[in-house]
Amino acid sequence: MSLVVEQISKKYQDKAVLADVTVSFEPQKIYGLLGRNGAGKSTLLNIINNRSFASAGQVLLDGKPLTENEKELNQIYLMSEDNLFPGSMKVKDIFKISAGLYGTFDWEFSTELVAAFELDTNLKFRKLSTGYRSIAKLITALCVPCDYIFLDEPVLGLDANYRDLFYGYLVEAYEKRPRTFIVSTHLIEEITNLFEEVIIIDHGKIVLTDTVENILRESNMISGPREQVESFAEHLNVVGKEELGGLVNVYVSGELHQAIPENITVAPVNLQTYFIQLTKGKKGI
Amino acid sequence: MSLVVEQISKKYQDKAVLADVTVSFEPQKIYGLLGRNGAGKSTLLNIINNRSFASAGQVLLDGKPLTENEKELNQIYLMSEDNLFPGSMKVKDIFKISAGLYGTFDWEFSTELVAAFELDTNLKFRKLSTGYRSIAKLITALCVPCDYIFLDEPVLGLDANYRDLFYGYLVEAYEKRPRTFIVSTHLIEEITNLFEEVIIIDHGKIVLTDTVENILRESNMISGPREQVESFAEHLNVVGKEELGGLVNVYVSGELHQAIPENITVAPVNLQTYFIQLTKGKKGI
Numbered sequence: 001m002s003l004v005v006e007q008i009s010k011k012y013q014d015k016a017v018l019a020d021v022t023v024s025f026e027p028q029k030i031y032g033l034l035g036r037n038g039a040g041k042s043t044l045l046n047i048i049n050n051r052s053f054a055s056a057g058q059v060l061l062d063g064k065p066l067t068e069n070e071k072e073l074n075q076i077y078l079m080s081e082d083n084l085f086p087g088s089m090k091v092k093d094i095f096k097i098s099a100g101l102y103g104t105f106d107w108e109f110s111t112e113l114v115a116a117f118e119l120d121t122n123l124k125f126r127k128l129s130t131g132y133r134s135i136a137k138l139i140t141a142l143c144v145p146c147d148y149i150f151l152d153e154p155v156l157g158l159d160a161n162y163r164d165l166f167y168g169y170l171v172e173a174y175e176k177r178p179r180t181f182i183v184s185t186h187l188i189e190e191i192t193n194l195f196e197e198v199i200i201i202d203h204g205k206i207v208l209t210d211t212v213e214n215i216l217r218e219s220n221m222i223s224g225p226r227e228q229v230e231s232f233a234e235h236l237n238v239v240g241k242e243e244l245g246g247l248v249n250v251y252v253s254g255e256l257h258q259a260i261p262e263n264i265t266v267a268p269v270n271l272q273t274y275f276i277q278l279t280k281g282k283k284g285i
Numbered sequence: 286m287s288l289v290v291e292q293i294s295k296k297y298q299d300k301a302v303l304a305d306v307t308v309s310f311e312p313q314k315i316y317g318l319l320g321r322n323g324a325g326k327s328t329l330l331n332i333i334n335n336r337s338f339a340s341a342g343q344v345l346l347d348g349k350p351l352t353e354n355e356k357e358l359n360q361i362y363l364m365s366e367d368n369l370f371p372g373s374m375k376v377k378d379i380f381k382i383s384a385g386l387y388g389t390f391d392w393e394f395s396t397e398l399v400a401a402f403e404l405d406t407n408l409k410f411r412k413l414s415t416g417y418r419s420i421a422k423l424i425t426a427l428c429v430p431c432d433y434i435f436l437d438e439p440v441l442g443l444d445a446n447y448r449d450l451f452y453g454y455l456v457e458a459y460e461k462r463p464r465t466f467i468v469s470t471h472l473i474e475e476i477t478n479l480f481e482e483v484i485i486i487d488h489g490k491i492v493l494t495d496t497v498e499n500i501l502r503e504s505n506m507i508s509g510p511r512e513q514v515e516s517f518a519e520h521l522n523v524v525g526k527e528e529l530g531g532l533v534n535v536y537v538s539g540e541l542h543q544a545i546p547e548n549i550t551v552a553p554v555n556l557q558t559y560f561i562q563l564t565k566g567k568k569g570i
Contacts (some may be wrong), residue, residue, distance in 0.1 A: 036444040038403065038414035081415045081442075118323065130366050130441065131322035131471075147305075155417065157366075157441060159321040159471045160561050186444045187472075276445050 001062050002026055003048070003076070003180070008057035010043055010204075017043050018204045021057070025148060028178040030170075032195035032212075032271075033150075034188060036279050040204040041184050042080065049078040061148075069097070074102060078150040079141040083133070086098050087126030088152050091136045094125065098140050106143040109173070113139045116165060128155030138166060142173045152184045169189060188272040198271065202279045212271065219274045222250045224264040232264055240277025251277040286347050287311055288361070288433050288465070293342035295328055295489075302328050303489045306342070310433060313463040315479055316454075317470070317497075317556075318435075320486035321564050326469050327365065329486065330435050334363040346433075359387060365437040366420070366427040372411030376421045379410065383425050391428040394458070398424045401450055415442030423451060429460045437469045452476060473557040483556065487564045492525070497556065500538070504559045507535045509549040517549055524561025536562040 003025040010018040018040045025031060035041040046052035046057050050066060050073055058065045061072045085094050099105030114121055117135045128136060138154045153171075155163045171194060174181065185191060198215060200208040208215075222229050226248045233250045240251040251269060260266055269277075286308040286446055295303040303325045310316060312439040312549060320326040331337035333344050335358055343350045346357045370379050384390030402420045413421060413513060423439045434499075439455075440448045456479060470476055483500060493500075507514050511533045518535045525536040536554060545551055 037414065037420075037442070037447055042414060051493075129322065129327060130438065135322075153415065153442060157322070157438060157471070160473070160557060160565075161565055162322055163471075186442070188445070272445060280446055 001075075001147065002064075004060045005044070005048060006058050006060060008044065008047055008054045008059070010040075010047065010052070011055045014199075016204055018047075018054075021201070021204070021206055023199055023206055023209060025180050025182060027147065027180055029196045030174060030194055031180070031182045032188070032191070032198040033182050033184040034198060034275055035184070035201035035202065037238065039144055039201050039279070041201055042152060042244045045078055045080060045152055045184070049073075049076055049080075049150065051078070051080075051082075057161065075146050076148045076150070077102070077141055077144050077146040078152065079154060080150075080152040081156070082124065085125060088124055090122055090124055091119065091128070092121040094136065094140060095121070095143070096220065098144055102144045102146060104145045106145075109176075110139055110143045113142065113169060116169070117162060130237065131159065131162070134158055135162065142169060146179070148180045148182070150182045150184070153186070154183065155187060163187070163190065167194060170194060188275055189270060192271045196269075200275060200278060202281075207278065215271060215274060216268065218253050218255060219269040220252055220256065221267045221269050221273075222252060222264060223267070228261060228263055232261065239274070240280060286360075286432065289345045290333060291343050291345060293329065293339045293344070295325075295332065295337075296340045296547070303332075303339075306486070306489070306491055307537070308484055308491055308494060310465050310467060312432065312465055314465055314481045315459060316465070316467045317473070317476070317480040317483040318467050318486065319469070319473060319483060319560055324469075324486050324564070325489040326486055330363055330365060330437055334358075334361055334365075334435065336365075336367075337365070342400070344458045346542055352506045360431050361433045361435070362387070362426060362429050362431040363435040363437065364422045364439060365435075366441070368410065370410060373409055375407055375409055376404065376413070377406040379421065379425060380406070387429045388429060389430045389511055391430075394461075395424055397429045398427065398454060402447060416444065417446070419443055420447070427454060430534060431464070433467070435467045435469070438471070439468065440470065440472060450474065452479060455479060466563055473560055474555060480556075485560060485563060486568075492563065500556060500559060501553065503540060503553070504540050504554040505537055505541065506552045506554050506558075507537060507549060508532065508552070512552070513546060513548055517543065517546065524559070525565060 004046060005021055005023045008018055008021045043243055047054050064072055066073050090268060095110060119132060119135050134156045141149055143153055155166055194211060197211050197214050199206060222233055226246055229248050229250050233252055236252040237254045238250055242249040290308045293303055293306040306329060318326060339529055349357055351358050380395060397448055404420050405416060417432050419441045427433055440451055451477040477497060480497045482496050484491060507518055511531055514533050514535050518537055522539045523535055523537055527534040
């Protein structure tokens with residue numbers, strides 16, 4: 001079973017929000033779906049989950065279009081910034097309704113999570129702070145039986161302790177029952193080591209899909225006097241540049257086949273820095 | 286002019302949310318107000334801004350209680366997770382109404398900020414994503430003429446580029462017209478160097494107020510075999526502890542007067558780590 005997004009485009013009032021997006025999600029992998037504010041991430045997630053319609057293209061689960069198949073759609077769960085349940089509903093009732101909608105619910109795990117995050121499930125959803133809304137949503141997402149779980153900003157508003165706790169529980173959930181998680185977040189550094197693959201979306205287009213291992217191995221920052229750095233980087237794939245007086249930092253991807261001249265330093269780059277450099281340009285397709 | 290919170294307590298249904306909170310904010314300083322999810326931060330901010338009432342205690346601006354003084358209250362602005370304007374209102378109209386409510390508005394600066402963050406001010410507030418809602422709110426907060434600006438989670442949902450942009454503009458706003466900013470955030474590390482003082486709230490109580498300089502100078506992690514570390518830390522103020530087999534990390538605050546024995550390493554601690562250690566216990570006053 002695999003989930004394939006095929007040539008999806010989306011326009012709002014003649015403005016292209018997504019342009020020809022093709023990406024596939026394999027079973028039992030943890031993906032990072034990264035993009036800047038306004039890059040089109042949430043639109044893509046809403047289309048995959050049938051909450052919004054594509055202007056063109058289709059989403060296939062096991063080769064079958066999702067729009068024609070309610071049963072297949074039940075295999076996909078989206079935790080998003082939208083609240084699908086009325087604000088007056090108590091958290092414990094959200095769990096119950098989710099159990100009904102998706103067939104089962106991991107009540108044992110949810111009890112453990114509720115205790116760990118000190119969530120009061122008798123509270124109405126709208127009485128919760130931003131952080132606790134995220135907690136209620138992420139517990140639901142980790143306990144439904146679906147095979148594809150999309151987590152859009154799961155740690156929004158969470159303190160550092162609770163973010164760490166969530167990362168631990170995500171790994172635990174995955175190990176107990178391997179399934180596909182697709183995590184979209186702006187706090188890249190602290191979750192990088194959980195991702196197997198990364199998909200970067202920018203200006204409504206997929207600009208990179210690769211394993212974290214490959215990205216980290218092939219990303220470097222080259223620093224030194226402008227002329228020497230530019231000459232060294234001439235045949236490399238330059239993704240970003242910073243100037244500081246006569247010195248420059250150039251961010252590159254790809255193998256360095258040449259010997260490194262004196263005056264020039266080469267340093268590895270973490271995923272967050274690589275992402276920032278790759279996507280720091282202005283918006284608009 | 287100074288803003289003093291005097292012995293504020295707050296109960297919800299017999300549960301103490303704030304207990305005897307006393308803290309003062311001096312003119313023209315940038316404060317960090319740090320606390321875990323559920324620590325009582327938002328309740329405190331709402332009381333200071335007259336959006337919620339204290340069970341006991343008072344808030345004084347220049348010695349006068351704020352509850353009796355609408356004019357003084359106008360000197361205080363709170364950017365919070367609550368949306369005070371109808372979702373159907375366009376962003377540009379939120380700016381206009383804020384200008385009317387607070388007397389003036391820095392239109393030149395807001396134009397610069399709108400361009401930098403690529404915010405479409407013709408959009409209705411509810412059409413904005415979480416990140417762009419934060420952007421619309423923080424632009425308003427940086428452009429009203431108030432002397433005390435509370436920013437509750439200003440970077441909620443912002444990507445890393447935009448978070449950096451905001452930190453830069455906060456400094457610029459402060460330098461152009463020094464005023465008091467009180468910033469509440471869960472992303473402590475990336476903003477530490479902007480804070481002059483830090484206030485830490487935990488379980489509804491103020492547990493620390495100090496300058497960042499003092500906290501960083503006096504905070505250390507002591508690592509090594511359990512017995513030696515415990516004996517070394519005996520007369521120090523221990524704020525947290527981690528065990529890893531026979532080895533322990535003990536986090537302490539205060540000056541180290543003794544010589545450091547062999548086997549033991551002492552390393553400085555950053556503000557986020559210090560905060561995590563100080564507040565990692567269970568909730569409940």
